[in-house]
Amino acid sequence: MLGFFKLKEHGTDVKTEIIGGITTFLTMAYIIFVNPMILSEAGMDKPALIAVTCLAAALGTLLVGLWANVPFAMAPGMGLNAFFTYTLVMGQGLSWQTALGVVFVSGVAFLILTVIGIREKVVTAIPVGLRIATAAGIGLFITFIGMKNLGLIVDNPATLVSIGKLTTPVLIGLASLIIITVLEARKIKGSILIGILIATVLGVIFGEVSMPETWVSAPPSIAPIAFKLDIMAALQWGLVGAIFSFMFVDLFDSIGTIVACSYEAGYVKPDGTIKKIDKVLEADAVATIAGSLLGTSTTTTYIESASGIGDGARTGLASVVTGILFLLGLFLAPMIGVVPAFATAPALIIVGVYMFRNIKEIDFKDLKIGVPAFLTMILMPLTFSIATGLTVGFLSYILIAVCSGDFKKISPVMWVVGLLSAINLIISI
Numbered sequence: 001m002l003g004f005f006k007l008k009e010h011g012t013d014v015k016t017e018i019i020g021g022i023t024t025f026l027t028m029a030y031i032i033f034v035n036p037m038i039l040s041e042a043g044m045d046k047p048a049l050i051a052v053t054c055l056a057a058a059l060g061t062l063l064v065g066l067w068a069n070v071p072f073a074m075a076p077g078m079g080l081n082a083f084f085t086y087t088l089v090m091g092q093g094l095s096w097q098t099a100l101g102v103v104f105v106s107g108v109a110f111l112i113l114t115v116i117g118i119r120e121k122v123v124t125a126i127p128v129g130l131r132i133a134t135a136a137g138i139g140l141f142i143t144f145i146g147m148k149n150l151g152l153i154v155d156n157p158a159t160l161v162s163i164g165k166l167t168t169p170v171l172i173g174l175a176s177l178i179i180i181t182v183l184e185a186r187k188i189k190g191s192i193l194i195g196i197l198i199a200t201v202l203g204v205i206f207g208e209v210s211m212p213e214t215w216v217s218a219p220p221s222i223a224p225i226a227f228k229l230d231i232m233a234a235l236q237w238g239l240v241g242a243i244f245s246f247m248f249v250d251l252f253d254s255i256g257t258i259v260a261c262s263y264e265a266g267y268v269k270p271d272g273t274i275k276k277i278d279k280v281l282e283a284d285a286v287a288t289i290a291g292s293l294l295g296t297s298t299t300t301t302y303i304e305s306a307s308g309i310g311d312g313a314r315t316g317l318a319s320v321v322t323g324i325l326f327l328l329g330l331f332l333a334p335m336i337g338v339v340p341a342f343a344t345a346p347a348l349i350i351v352g353v354y355m356f357r358n359i360k361e362i363d364f365k366d367l368k369i370g371v372p373a374f375l376t377m378i379l380m381p382l383t384f385s386i387a388t389g390l391t392v393g394f395l396s397y398i399l400i401a402v403c404s405g406d407f408k409k410i411s412p413v414m415w416v417v418g419l420l421s422a423i424n425l426i427i428s429i
Contacts, residue, residue, distance in 0.1 A: 005069060010314040017071070020313025021321025024073050026190030028304035031057065031075045032329050032336055033196055034344045037149075038081045039297065042089040042096040047220035050333045052294045055222070058326035060287030060299045065319025068279035071309055072261060073322045074287050077300035078351050079138035080249055082145055083386045084297040088242055091385055094233075096225075100292050101234030106246035107288035107298070113247075114281045125413035129362045130393055133373035134249065136362075137380035137389045139355030144381040146348030149341040150174075169342035172202045177346035184350065189307060192347045199343035208342075212334040219330035225295030237423070244420045245387040250298050254284050257301045264309045303354075368404060372397035394421040 007013055036049035053076055060074030088099040147153040150173040156162035164170060176199035183191030203209035234243070258280055262268050267275045280301065287299040308318050329336070359377075364370035376393030380386050398418040401409050410418075 005315040005317045007315060007317070012312060012314040014317070016312040017315060017317040018321050020071055020308035020311045021318035022308075022325065023189050023311045024071070024302075024305055024308030024313070024318065025322045025325040026193060027307040028057075028073060028075060028302050029190070029325075029329070030192040030196055030344070030347045031078070031302075032326075033339045034078070034347055035076045035081055035296065036336070037339075037341060037344050038085050038145075039096075042085040042099065044096050044295065045224035047333055047337060048222045048224045048226070048295065050336050051220045051222050051330055052225060052291075052296045054219075054326050054329040056287065056291040056294055056296050056299050058323045059290055059294075060283065061319050061326065062323035063287055064280055064283040064301070065316030065323065067283050067316075068276045069316040070261075070267070070276055070280060071265060071313035071315060071318035072258070072280060072305045073302050073308070073319060074284065074299050075302055075326075076291060076296045077250065077298050077302075078348075079142055079355070079386065080246065080298040080300065081296075082138075082142055083245065083249065086145065087245075087385045087387055092242075094239075095230065097228050097230040098233040098239075099297075100229035100295065101231040102239055102242050103246060103298050104229055104231055104289060104292035105234050106243045106250070107285055107292060109243065110247055110250065110288060111282065111285035114278065114285050121413055125411045125417065127369055127397065127409075129369040129373045130376060130397060132358050132361050133376040133393060134390065136356045136359045137377035137393075138249065138386055139352040140377060141352075141380040141384075141386060141389075142348050142355065143352030144384075146345040146352065149348065150345035151342065152345075168206050169203070169208055169340070172199050172206065172208070173342040173345050175199070175202070176343065177349055180346055180350050192350060195346055195350075196339060196343050199346065200339050203340055203343060209338055209340055212338050214334050216331050217334050220333045222295060227293055228295060229292055240420060240423055241387055241391065241425075244417075245390055246298055248390060249386060250284070250288065250300050254281060254301045257303045257305070261301075261303070261305050261309055264306050265314055368400050368406070369397070371400065388425075391421040391425045394418055395425065 007017070032050065032053055035053045036046050039049050040046040057075035064070060064072050064074055084099050088094045088102065089096055151164045151167060151170045153161050154164040176195045179198055180191050180195035183194060200209055204211060258277060269275065284301055291299040362370065362373050372393045375396050376389045379392050380389035383389070394417055398410055398414065
């Protein structure tokens, strides 16, 4: 079995791969707490979501490890779960079953586009500035949700939002945010997970959280959400924009992560091409389809994989280790279920910071890209919709280019993207 991973060929050994797999798990285990918290707001069963999150992460990670033999890990994506809950279900009024159908359709389309090689063309067609702005905008959106869940930001009839009262949960969450920041700055592995656990313990001490009756139990049933997706309801013109948004965000999230981790792992060839990228993207698409059937939002490749790679992981054996650890998480549902929103909120804020930090790469001196990029970023949190930010960003870029006489900058693929964006805008207004 170990010969399958070709450890010597990749300059690694079993011990190094195991350590790398454990490191990756620790840095992304927060998703077991955060994903159920977000998706449960869509009306889905939280215990079932805990089990499905573990299963989807394990399935995707094992798949990419065994299929592509790379040390990458997968799980339901941050930002994509927020889009699922706050835009589709709470924003557009879809049932969570229909929203899962949208995820399934986008996953199937994603797989088809990967197999026929269209995904790379879409990536090339979108200006770099808009790609970066998309990640940054989602970062702002996630941060906004984190502050809202924490209670730091509350409704205000006069100004729409204002700062909340400094209650015990808010103070605990802010303390956790500082702890996570300091641990991250010191390069401590699993800092986000540590912060969540510390906030939960403080919640117990100050009477804000009740202790579970048992710490370990049999995995919760996934029956309340598994195979409940409504595919037929998702196949309507009104949801074309939503399907495209899921595809687009997953596309650039995956591509960006794969490229970054591939450079770290030494998978980039001298001509700039990346080894096994097709297999990784195929695994990504299959994991999304499987995740929607189980009952969770889009599964994607996690940038936290870089932590395990940094510890020496170079093969899929590390991913197998990470996947097995996610499966063990199934038995910790009682402990995970008591984690409050104010404990997971700091994790959302920190993830938002990481998604925003590449904004310096956008050339704001060039208003032809600066304005569309800014609109993409700012409208995601202000409209509480990732899709709206993408739509306005793409359309404004095309309109500005056309009015400036820069027709050559708009590729045929970008015209198609613009058309889909226009349809989405018309339908959503």
